[in-house]
Amino acid sequence: MNDLPMAKARPASNWSAIWVLPLIALLIGAWLGWKAYSTAGIEIQVIFPSGEGIQAGKTEVIYKGMPIGKVVALALDHSTENRGVIATLEMNKEVEPQLRSNTRFWLVKPSVSLAGITGLETLVSGNYIAVNPGDGEPTLMFQALPEAPPLADDQPGLHLTLKAERLGSLNRDSPVFYKQIQVGKVKSFALTEDQSTVEVKVYIEPAFASLVRKHTRFWNASGISIDADLSGLKLRSESLASIVAGGIAFATPEHRKDSPPTDPSLPFRLYEDFDSAQAGIRVQVKMTDFDGLQAGRTPVLYNGIQAGTLKALKVNDDLASATAELTLDPRAEDYLVEGTEFWVVKPSISLAGITGLDALVKGNYIAVRPGEKGGLAKRDFEARRKAPPLNLDSPGLHLVLFSDSRGSLEVGSPILYRQLQVGSVQSVQLSRNNQRVVFGVHVEPEYSHLINSSTRFWNASGITLKGGLSGVEVKSESLQTLLSGGIAFETPDINAPKSERQVQRFSLHASQDIALEKGVALTIRVDRGDGLSPGTAIRYKGLDVGKVERIELTDDLQAVILHARITQATKQIARAGTQFWVVKPEVSLTRAANLETLVSGQYLEVLPASQAGAVQTAFVAAASAPNANAREQGLRLVLSAARRGSIKPGVVVSYREIPVGKVTDFELGPTSDRVLIHILIEPRYAPLVRSGSRFWNASGIGVDAGLFSGLKVRTESLEALLEGGIAFASPNNPEMGGPAQPGQTFALHDEVLPEWLAWAPKIALEQ
Structure with a gap:
């Protein structure tokens, strides 16, 4: 019997895993295709x-x-x-x-x-x-457009339309200026429908839109405006950019400052030029010299550039002056302030040369010098009679020269260096005390390096004559200085330091020989300048060793600076330790000193340094002559008194009415309850002072009166009566004690006791 199960038949499958890959590839391809299509x-x-x-x-x-x-x-x-x-x-x-x-x-x-x-x-x-x-x-x-389209009208800012008779050199993107600052540009331009005018579209940036008002004037600032006639040639340009690319400028007339904001839909007229726009600032100037000025034609010039025009000229009621109405460029508004100056320029011929030569060609004109920007605004001015001196901020070197006389110098006289003109005289006036002549001088920038602290100026005007047995010498700097005067200078030490002052000051010497006198320049500071002047002598032991050349106040006005020159013993004097003091006349009841200064004037005495020291050229004068007592030999003692009385330095110290010493100084004691008087006893008389000596004040007169004894008047000496004095006495042997020691202190008594006067010790003096 067969127990094996029966086999079951199953149909074969057509699916294979190999088809998964193509399917995935198909999906990816589809996704990429969709992606490519969608993007x-x-x-x-x-x-x-x-x-x-x-x-x-x-x-x-x-x-x-x-x-x-x-x-x-x-x-x-x-x-x-x-x-x-x-x-x-x-x-x-x-x-x-x-x-x-x-x-x-x-x-x-x-x-x-x-x-x-x-x-x-x-x-x-x-x-x-x-x-x-x-x-x-x-x-x-x-x-496509042939070029970029114009700026859109919805761009933030102010969009305006200007109507002009002609375009000039304007183009797209040409700048629009306000006081030479670009505030916008030209958008486009085109002919109007009737082709009679040009319509220019402009754009103003938002930050500057408020500058355009209802009564604002626009004018064509393109290129260079030329106006030529017999009165001259007038050139005008807004800026270099407007010369090259064209441009438009605008301003609101000064008398229309209250103009309301503009309506952008209303067009403006674009004037041919500044003058046609009549946008200038009106200024009134009172003039006493108005010959040759013509309203509407006379220009107002600043450094040769036209800044305005004379619009009207009216003679005042006094018939001696006139009021000129000027129209100035709006760019000058910030400079019409206190300090702005006007004057008339016309040709002038004098010995100093020809001035205003340009006026011979273009006629008389009005010159202006702007004031300092930011000052108090002003519209009414009074013209100067002549051109002012150069401003201190003008390029170059500005100097002040002091002289005892003007000579033939005048404004415009040349400043010469080796017979080459390097500057000119700008002004001539008296000094504050009316004692000297002050010349304002300007040296051109390229020659300013020639001036330093060693520079010496002299008056080169006219002819210098020198005569003697050997003949006559005639000298003149140049034919120009012979006729009109001039100033020459020399800088012996080109490496000498330069002054840091904005306006340097120098003496103007009378001649070249005086100016170039050799020596060392010093400065001496004194408290006061009474009796001192340029030319004051500096002496040492009665001999002149230098002189004061010029005097000026210090910057803080607290002292006086003497600029002096030492010509003898320069090495010994110009060094640390040297002392200067002013010698003045002294007159008192007992003493008269320096009386020669009553006639010759005060002078400076100098005491050279005793030891070699560093070179020094700046000194401070002593209030009085240095105390020479410190170097004197003798016995130095101190007297203690309740008060000084009439005792002063120089008062005689006497022994038996014989001068044996003097007072050198006095001071308060350490506790301020006594006066300490320093005395010096001559070496020969030093043994007279013993430890038991008595000192008393011998000043004035002692009076003793009695009913039966009568009147007794006592004084040490006439000198002590007038000036004061100190006397002393030493006890008899052996009560006198030992010799006094240097610096020992004694009491100064107010009165002398009779017994002191009776002392008569025998003391041998030094030989």
Whole structure:
């Protein structure tokens, strides 16, 4: 029996795992296909006049700095219209809603013109196509613009329309100026419908929009404005940029400062030039010299550049003056302040030369010097009778020269260095005390390095004569100085230090010989300048060793500086330790000193340093002659008194009415309850002073009166009566004690006791 199970038949399967891979590949391919379709760009066509600068596969489409497409193909337009080159652009799908009929395309490439450089970024990234989205019907065909479109009217800022008779040199992007600051630009320009005027669209940046008011005036500031006639040639330009690229300037007349804001929908007139715009600032100037001035023609010039015009001239009631009404450039508004100066320039011929030569050609004109910016605003002025001296901030070196006389010098006289003119005299006036003549001098910038502390100036005017047995010498600096006067200078030490003062001061010597006198220049500071003047002698032991050349106050006005020159013993005097003091007359009941100064005047005494020291050229004068007692030999003692009385330095100390010493100084004691008087006993008489000696005040008169004894008058000496004095006596042997020691202190008694006068010790004196 067969127990094996029966076999069951099962149909064979057609599925195999090998088909999984193709299925996956199919799904991936389908996904990639859908992805490519969904992200595929939109192809559009843009017609350009030329394909220059456009490359298929490289030139991008840029919007606000971001790439949104690329050129994929270029082809010529084969239509009958032959419109140029058709560029096929593949645009990103997200920009499809912006592809409308008013969307504009244009090619951006570097461009250099008079108005400036544009498209500079394409030098690195290459040319690109810019796009400006617009409205309209959806389309895929566009006509490119030949250049970038003008600024949109919805751009923040002020958009205005100007109407002009002609365009001039204005162009797109030409600048718009306000006080020479660019505040906007020209957007576009076109002829009006009737072709009679030019319509210029301008844009003002938001920060400057408020500057344009209802009564604002615009004028064409392009290039250079030339106005020539017999009165001269007038040139005007707003800036270098406007000369090259054209430009527009505007301002609101001063008398219209309350003008309301403008209505952008209303057009402005664009005037031909500044004068036509009549936007100037009106100023009134009172003049006493108005000969040759013509209203409407006489210009107002600043450094040769026209800054305004004389609009009206009216003679005042006094018939001696006139009021001129000027119209000045609005750019001068900040400088019409206190300190602004006006004067009339006309040709003048004098010995100093010809001035105002330019007025011979263009006629008399009004010159102006602006005041310091930021000062108090002013519109009424009074003209000067002549040109003012140069401002201290003008380029060059400004000096002040002091002289005892003017000579033939006048404004315009030359400043000469080796007979080469390097400057001129700017002003002539008296000093504050009316004792000297002060010359304001200007040296040109290229020669300012020739002036330093060693420079010496002299009056080179006229002829210098020197005569003697050997003949006569005639000398003149130049023919010009012979006629008109002049100042010459020499700088012996070109490496000498320069003064740090803004306006340096020098003495103007009478001649070259005096100016170039050799020696060492010193400065001596004194408390007061009473009796001192240029020429005051400096003496040592009665001999003149120098003199004072000029005197000036210190910057803080607390002292006086003497500028002196030492001509003898310069090495011994110009060093540390040297002392100076002023010698004045002294007159008292007992003493008269320095009486010669009553006739010859005060002088400076100098005491050279006793030891060699460092070189020194700046000194401070002592209030009085240095105390020479310190170097004197003898016995120095101290007397203690309740008060000084009439005792002073120099008072005689006597023994038996014989002068044996003197008072050298006095001071308060350490506790301020006593006066300490320092005395010096001559060496020969030093043994007279013993430890038991008595000192008393011998000043004045002692009077003893009695009914029966009568009147007794006592005084030590006539000198002690008038000036004061000290006397002393020593006890008899052996009560006198030992010799006094240097510095020993004795009491100074007010009265002398009779017994002291009876003392008569025998003391041997030193031989």
